[in-house]
Amino acid sequence: MAADQLSPVVIQVLQDLTILFFAPLISGIVARIEARFQGRRGPRILQPYYDIAKLFRKETLVPEDSSWVYLAAPVVAFTCYLIVPLLIPVLTSYPLPLGYMGDILGGAFVLSLAGFSVSVAAAETDGPYAQLGSSRAMTFGALIEPALLFVTFTVALITTTDLPYFEAAAARASLSQVVRPAHLLAVVAFFLVVLSDTGRIPVETHSSTLELGMIDEARTLEYSGPPLALLKWGAAMKQLILYVILINVFTAPWGLAGSRSTGSVILAIPIFLAKAVGVGTLFAIIDNSFSKLRLFKLTEFMAAAFLVAGLAVLALYLGGG
Amino acid sequence: MMPALLAPPSTFTGTAEAITLLVLLSEFAMLRAPLSRSQIRLYAFQSLVVSGLAFYVAADRHIGDLYAVGTFSFLLKVIVVPAVILRLLKDAPEDLAGSHRLGVASMVLIAIAISVFGLFVVASLPIASILLPKAELGLATAAILVSFLLVIMRSDVVSQAVGFFSLENGVSVASLAIASGLSLVAEVAFFFDLLVAVVVLGVLMRLHHGRARTLSTNEMDRLRG
Amino acid sequence: MEWILTAILVVPFAVSVLSWWVPRRVAEALTLGSGVATFVLAWTLVGSTKPVNALGGWLRTDALSTVFLVAVAFLYALTAIFAIGYLRRSGDPSEDRRYSRRYYAGLNLFCWAMAVAPLVDNLALLWVAIEITTVVSALLVAIDDTEGATEAAWKYVIIASLGLGIALFATIIMYSAGTAALGNGYNFTYPVLLSAAAHLPSSVVRLADLLAVLGFGTKMGLFPVHTWLPDAHSEAPTPVSALLSGALLAVSFYAILRFFQITERALGPAFPRNVLLAFGLASLALAALYVIIQRDLKRLLAYSSVEHMGILAIGMSFSAVLAVVGVLLHVLAHAAAKGTAFFGAGSVLRKLRTKDMARIRGVIDVLPWTGPMLVLAVLALSAMPPFGIFRSEFLIVAGGLSSGSDWEAAILVGLVTLAFLGLSWYATRSMMTPVLDPSSLQGSAATRPAPPTRGETSWWMVSSMVLGLIALAILGIHPPEDLAHLLYRAALELGARR
Structure with missing residues (x-):
């Protein structure tokens, strides 16, 4: 092995660390861009780091009557967010040793386990808003699930596997794979799924402090101290993970390290961050261009996502599109 | 290591399919659109896509007739028909929320189900499209079925009329797919027919609105049995 | 004999246009003349044992279309007579002029479209003619401008147009069935299709026939797509009701028979029957x-x-x-x-x-x-x-x-x-x-x-x-x-x- 070749294990750890350490940064940059769109100066880019650091220094308050689940949930969620980057192409275009551990559905399950544990913990507390958020999160999570499944089916029909690495490789193989109708529809559907899962407009106003409109955010209202820090950090990681899948699996799997050489792997990090900021900007634009749907109208959004994903599968299955 | 990929469609197939998918998606959007004016705009968009498809096929396959078809459909369906309807609706109220007989999400799910039905029925037929990819006819059929749903599930006169017009759009795509050789005379006759139908529907809409002061068809319940 | 077909194509249409401009008495006379003339012309076709072609093959009558032409023309003539009496008694003279103008223009155009439907030798043009009957007769149903008439006309035009949408789809599918045997861009006429019927793909023809019966059946008033029919017939002015019931339904049946004829040749009699x-x-x-x-x-x-x-x-x-x-x-x-x-x-x-x-x-x-x-x-x-x-x-x-x-x-x-x-x-x-x-x-x-x-x-x-x-x-x-x-x-x- 040449001197400048990194061992796959190191690269895999590096992928995890990239997500772990840069997630708050991306959140900060996106928040800043969003503020600019709204004509504000906005917070410092590093503000999320300060928030997390501050929360780690605070004491932890636990509601009466809540069990060990309440404290375990943030840890479980955080661990889940550390597992998913092992499965997806963050920095490299070739699969790493643990890359075969789970497919797209596996990754989705791990992500929903995180969401589930937070929801269970929220349901444990006495806070009515937390419980409301918990039930809403489970409801809408279940409603958006079919769309995600059909996106997976699309990938499976195109690549005959459902491993994210192969979908990325298919997109890299030729441009005509990217612009084929089924792929475009799948991308749109997945985009809608990401909008919903990251709690963005038109599903949720992520920066709002109005509890009645909250879905995901409401679940963490009862938390304080280090567990809240973990949850906030986890939320930033989840957002970045979804960006990674959107970029490196579906839309633009270019700029990834093709070999194990230190240089190319290190170079892949800033390229990836730049792409993530690009996607974040797109989300910020959408955030500023649309208004939030009424809660009872959210099913329309989910139905639209399902429609697009379903058409992707049909186009493939019936027309080879 | 790398599994075999499903070969991507040719540029022509992919583009034609993507255009037809837009026709179907705009049909779904009409199903949802709450305001009559946005529905008419969606219809204009859908017609634009259909005439675009005609031009694309004409240019790619060098069929002169289809240029004429595309031009006619552009002039009539993108410009004249929406203008006529919007003009007739000038003094009608904008707000039509609540003309859905079912929730939007349920309607979309039903529409998906019947689209799938249409797609599979057509896929099982041995109809060979001469010009367009195989999925075209199925997508056109799906659009036709969804336009039926639009007429059935929306209880206002504009939706029902737009449902009929967009039904014609679906049939246009179907005719591009499997009957492009249909003589130009017949095609042009279709268009003029449509124009007449638009005027008639418009006149009736006005009559209804002038009489009932509403565009809702819920008032139309006198005749039974 | 060709001039007869051309005359039937021209006369009622011309009378329809004229009725818009001339005074009522003249319109009555013109309509009566046109109705009787159409019937006489149609009747002269009854004796001809061979199909008659006109206008370079766009028009053609065989025995089947002559039967329906005679039915339409007969009712046209009768209605023209009846309408004179019916309209003269409708009261309010100031409204009379506008009403009778629309009425006679519409009536003649309606009869023209119904007479043309059996004349054309092309499934697509047949559809066009029947769609024209829909839009014209919908206006005639609504002409009384009462609440019931508007409602009936709306139901009629929407349901019948949707039915005809299906019929158009059927027509296109039938055309595509023909391309399998005749190649793209063939002449979509009955003789051409009938001569090639044995080579048409059977499942496609089957679908076309089924959709045609459903689609044209809407206009013909077959259950379960008859729902517009009682409303339109009861709310329309009586002469229009008579035409709707006696002639229009028959013309839609004629369209179904054309599909029947082709399907019967292609698949054998069991399915269409x-x-x-x-x-x-x-x-x-x-x-x-x-x-x-x-x-x-x-x-x-x-x-x-x-x-x-x-x-x-x-x-x-x-x-x-x-x-x-x-x-x-x-x-x-x-x-x-x-x-x-x-x-x-x-x-x-x-x-x-x-x-x-x-x-x-x-x-x-x-x-x-x-x-x-x-x-x-x-x-x-x-x-x-x-x-x-x-x-x-x-x-x-x-x-x-x-x-x-x-x-x-x-x-x-x-x-x-x-x-x-x-x-x-x-x-x-x-x-x-x-x-x-x-x-x-x-x-x-x-x-x-x-x-x-x-x-x-x-x-x-x-x-x-x-x-x-x-x-x-x-x-x-x-x-x-x-x-x-x-x-x-x-x-x-x-x-x-x-």
């Missing part, structure tokens, strides 16, 4: 039941139309040539009988100002000519000898029995008898019961309108009914030799067994 049998039985059963519970005179006649369309469809499902001849004769007889019945209903409506059969009393006393003739027309509709419908239904049933469809024929007879009971019971009761029937004396004497005076409203209206009944009697007692041959040739064109 079974499709028609299913729709026909359902329509007949529904109509027979609805006829029994009707209270509105014009709706009663409308459901009777559904019933007769059901009979036509069932008749086509019998293979014997006798049955098919009966079906075609039924088209003609139904046009005459239903026209006459609607004319009578219109006269009653004008005189008594109600369509409610519970309030229609003693018509025979009030209208000494119309009353008996309306009773006769209704009896003719319920297949009473010696009128044409008796003969045609007899032929259909006899044909059904001779081709081994015993059960179907038995059901047909049973349902027709049921409808007969309903139709004749209600109609004759309201005709014959004296005006001062105790059961009609519900309100106090002050609120009750004065009993209408005795006397006919208009002799134009009476004479149209006389002509209709004469035609019915001729069809029933002894159809002209030429016509009988024509029906026989048309039946053979439809693939009936000798």
Whole structure:
């Protein structure tokens, strides 16, 4: 092995660390861009780091009557967010040793386990808003699930596997794979799924402090101290993970390290961050261009996502599109 | 290591399919659109896509007739028909929320189900499209079925009329797919027919609105049995 | 002979345009002239044993299309006569001018489209002609501008247009079936399709036929897509109701027969016949039941139309040539009988100002000519000898029995008898019961309108009914030799067994 070749294990750890350490940064940059769109100066880019650091220094308050689940949930969620980057192409275009551990559905399950544990913990507390958020999160999570499944089916029909690495490789193989109708529809559907899962407009106003409109955010209202820090950090990681899948699996799997050489792997990090900021900007634009749907109208959004994903599968299955 | 990929469609197939998918998606959007004016705009968009498809096929396959078809459909369906309807609706109220007989999400799910039905029925037929990819006819059929749903599930006169017009759009795509050789005379006759139908529907809409002061068809319940 | 087809294509259309500009008296005369001329021209085609082509093959009549052309033209002429009397009594002279202008322009255009439909030699143009009939007749249904008329017209135009959307789809599918045998861009005419029928892909033709029966069946009034029919027939002005029922439904049936003809050649007779049998039985059963519970005179006649369309469809499902001849004769007889019945209903409506059969009393006393003739027309509709419908239904049933469809024929007879009971019971009761029937004396004497005076409203209206009944009697007692041959040739064109 040449001197400048990194061992796959190191690269895999590096992928995890990239997500772990840069997630708050991306959140900060996106928040800043969003503020600019709204004509504000906005917070410092590093503000999320300060928030997390501050929360780690605070004491932890636990509601009466809540069990060990309440404290375990943030840890479980955080661990889940550390597992998913092992499965997806963050920095490299070739699969790493643990890359075969789970497919797209596996990754989705791990992500929903995180969401589930937070929801269970929220349901444990006495806070009515937390419980409301918990039930809403489970409801809408279940409603958006079919769309995600059909996106997976699309990938499976195109690549005959459902491993994210192969979908990325298919997109890299030729441009005509990217612009084929089924792929475009799948991308749109997945985009809608990401909008919903990251709690963005038109599903949720992520920066709002109005509890009645909250879905995901409401679940963490009862938390304080280090567990809240973990949850906030986890939320930033989840957002970045979804960006990674959107970029490196579906839309633009270019700029990834093709070999194990230190240089190319290190170079892949800033390229990836730049792409993530690009996607974040797109989300910020959408955030500023649309208004939030009424809660009872959210099913329309989910139905639209399902429609697009379903058409992707049909186009493939019936027309080879 | 790398599994075999499903070969991507040719540029022509992919583009034609993507255009037809837009026709179907705009049909779904009409199903949802709450305001009559946005529905008419969606219809204009859908017609634009259909005439675009005609031009694309004409240019790619060098069929002169289809240029004429595309031009006619552009002039009539993108410009004249929406203008006529919007003009007739000038003094009608904008707000039509609540003309859905079912929730939007349920309607979309039903529409998906019947689209799938249409797609599979057509896929099982041995109809060979001469010009367009195989999925075209199925997508056109799906659009036709969804336009039926639009007429059935929306209880206002504009939706029902737009449902009929967009039904014609679906049939246009179907005719591009499997009957492009249909003589130009017949095609042009279709268009003029449509124009007449638009005027008639418009006149009736006005009559209804002038009489009932509403565009809702819920008032139309006198005749039974 | 070619000039006849061209003349039929030109004359009613020209009259329609002229009617918009000229005074009412002139429009009446023009319409009458055009109606009679169209009928005479159509009748001259009856004797020609060979198909007639015109305008470079765009127009063509064979025996089948001549039958329908004659039915349309006959009703056109009758309606032109009736309309003169009907319109002169409509009151309010200031509105009269605008109303009659629209009315005559629309009426002529409507008849023109219905006459052109059997003339064109192209499935696509056939569809176009039928779609024109829809839009024109929808305006005619709405012409009275009442709440009911607008509602009926809206339902009619939406349901019929959707049906025709399906029919257009069927047409396109049939075209694509043809491309499999004839290549792209062939001539979409009946002879071309029929000659290539054996090579058409069967499942595609099957779909096209099914969709065509469903689509054109909407206009023809087959169950379950008949729902617009009673509304439109009852709310339209009476002459329009007569045309809708007697001619328009027949023209839609003609379109179905064209698909039937091709499908029968391509797939053999079983499939298209079974499709028609299913729709026909359902329509007949529904109509027979609805006829029994009707209270509105014009709706009663409308459901009777559904019933007769059901009979036509069932008749086509019998293979014997006798049955098919009966079906075609039924088209003609139904046009005459239903026209006459609607004319009578219109006269009653004008005189008594109600369509409610519970309030229609003693018509025979009030209208000494119309009353008996309306009773006769209704009896003719319920297949009473010696009128044409008796003969045609007899032929259909006899044909059904001779081709081994015993059960179907038995059901047909049973349902027709049921409808007969309903139709004749209600109609004759309201005709014959004296005006001062105790059961009609519900309100106090002050609120009750004065009993209408005795006397006919208009002799134009009476004479149209006389002509209709004469035609019915001729069809029933002894159809002209030429016509009988024509029906026989048309039946053979439809693939009936000798």
